[in-house]
Amino acid sequence: MNEDMMTRAERLGIAAVNGADGLTVESATEPVDNSVADSVTGSAKDSLTNLARRDKPVYYVHTLGCQMNAHDSERIAGVLEADGYAKASEEQIKSSDVDLIVLNTCAVRENATSRMYGTLGQYAELKRANPNLQIAVGGCMAQKDRQRITEQAPWVDAVFGTKNIGSLTALLHEARRTHAPQVEVATELQEFPSELPTVRASKASAWVSISVGCNNTCTFCIVPAVRGKERDRRPGEILAEVENCVARGIKEVTLLGQNVNSYGYATGDRYAFSKLLRACGHIEGLERVRFTSPHPAAFTPDVIEAMATTPNVMPQLHMPLQSGSDKILRAMRRSYRIEKFMTILDNVRAVIPHAQITTDIIVGFPGETEEDFQATMDAVRRARFTSAYIFEYSPRPGTPAATMEQVPADVAHDRFTRLHALQEEISREIMAEHVGKNVEIMITELKGAKDARTQRVSGRDRGGNLVHVRVPDGYEHPQVGDFVTCTVTESASHYLIADPNPASGDTYELRR
Ligand code: SF4
Numbered sequence: 001m002n003e004d005m006m007t008r009a010e011r012l013g014i015a016a017v018n019g020a021d022g023l024t025v026e027s028a029t030e031p032v033d034n035s036v037a038d039s040v041t042g043s044a045k046d047s048l049t050n051l052a053r054r055d056k057p058v059y060y061v062h063t064l065g066c067q068m069n070a071h072d073s074e075r076i077a078g079v080l081e082a083d084g085y086a087k088a089s090e091e092q093i094k095s096s097d098v099d100l101i102v103l104n105t106c107a108v109r110e111n112a113t114s115r116m117y118g119t120l121g122q123y124a125e126l127k128r129a130n131p132n133l134q135i136a137v138g139g140c141m142a143q144k145d146r147q148r149i150t151e152q153a154p155w156v157d158a159v160f161g162t163k164n165i166g167s168l169t170a171l172l173h174e175a176r177r178t179h180a181p182q183v184e185v186a187t188e189l190q191e192f193p194s195e196l197p198t199v200r201a202s203k204a205s206a207w208v209s210i211s212v213g214c215n216n217t218c219t220f221c222i223v224p225a226v227r228g229k230e231r232d233r234r235p236g237e238i239l240a241e242v243e244n245c246v247a248r249g250i251k252e253v254t255l256l257g258q259n260v261n262s263y264g265y266a267t268g269d270r271y272a273f274s275k276l277l278r279a280c281g282h283i284e285g286l287e288r289v290r291f292t293s294p295h296p297a298a299f300t301p302d303v304i305e306a307m308a309t310t311p312n313v314m315p316q317l318h319m320p321l322q323s324g325s326d327k328i329l330r331a332m333r334r335s336y337r338i339e340k341f342m343t344i345l346d347n348v349r350a351v352i353p354h355a356q357i358t359t360d361i362i363v364g365f366p367g368e369t370e371e372d373f374q375a376t377m378d379a380v381r382r383a384r385f386t387s388a389y390i391f392e393y394s395p396r397p398g399t400p401a402a403t404m405e406q407v408p409a410d411v412a413h414d415r416f417t418r419l420h421a422l423q424e425e426i427s428r429e430i431m432a433e434h435v436g437k438n439v440e441i442m443i444t445e446l447k448g449a450k451d452a453r454t455q456r457v458s459g460r461d462r463g464g465n466l467v468h469v470r471v472p473d474g475y476e477h478p479q480v481g482d483f484v485t486c487t488v489t490e491s492a493s494h495y496l497i498a499d500p501n502p503a504s505g506d507t508y509e510l511r512r
Pocket of ligand 1: 214215216217218221222223224258259295
């Protein structure tokens, strides 16, 4: 899931790490009195000179991309705070009054390169107004573009790879000392990012990495090139992190990996992922377990059984289809075929009838004909996904598909429009089936602008659907992390509304 796929609540979750959604380029920080810097403790103090109005340097992390990146940003925040930095407030971000900006980049998104340099160009203006501001670039684009970033954007102080988060503060100190940009991009993993300190974005939900990298070679994907081969964490470490999260009040954990169910294959344990799910089922206080993303080729029956028989594993599955055409799946180097994919969905629904299944689909992949596209439309009709993240293919330099014969952009766009319309119709039908039923929601958000107007709180049901709930008059208001069971009264294609009226038999029950 990339940031475009996240709900506002989840983006706000990232913003809890980041502070807010963006900096104001027009407004520059004022000149400051350096004497206050002497009162700061921690090593970050030594490297900063503009600390007149605060006792710690403040940082802002701007995250682009998927949940893996969002989780890496939590590690970046943890490393910075361990070094004496403090997260910038929304006010400080709005007025561009920060000492450090970290851009955590994504190489998967369309136009990733131009987007990154565009953002860095805006930061250059901030730096002109405040020369003490430091700028760091991490993530997949840093891994991929390395030296080029400091050549094209010489105002960047530090470039650090996906495996170098732990070096960030040392690079910043060195850049300040030498007045020269610092670059550290390792190709081999030295330590799991999970071993670094973390500032978690949410009080109730946590991401826990089970692996990094990917052993597959999908021809459209840049991940193997920038994140390297899959490396799995030991189960004991993963479970210890989950237990630690629960001890700190986390109720929901999402296990993260580029291909979660190939977890353990390197050590010859094909059942390692289902064992991990089952082990999560024994963790007292862990209410909800989710995972993303599985790969259809490695999705074995034991995972389905573990999902069905482990009560805290949620009835939700994000299963990337990518294409409904076997010819295109072959060209994508995706090793399953459409019938295998459909069999998996049937098997999941046979034991978890209410499973909410979502997917990713690429339209306009090189070589895709109208017939191939119709195979994708058919697959979508059969699969009845709750929702689908549909992408118009765009070539990523450095991937095999970028060199294949491309589908014209207008053709790809037309296919996107048709598939999107079909999926919207299916999504609306599936969501409408919830009306009149009770759902259990974990509250994730209390005060969105619209929620403030409508007096609603928001959260996710067990299947992962977004639900906005109005608290009936006289009933207790929930807090983030509380559970509300309530009657759904309306639906749209991507969310449900619950305005329960207990006087007429609707349910509203709060559980802390
Ligand atoms: S499974 Fe394919 S799409 Fe997913 S990260 Fe690996 S190579 Fe990329």
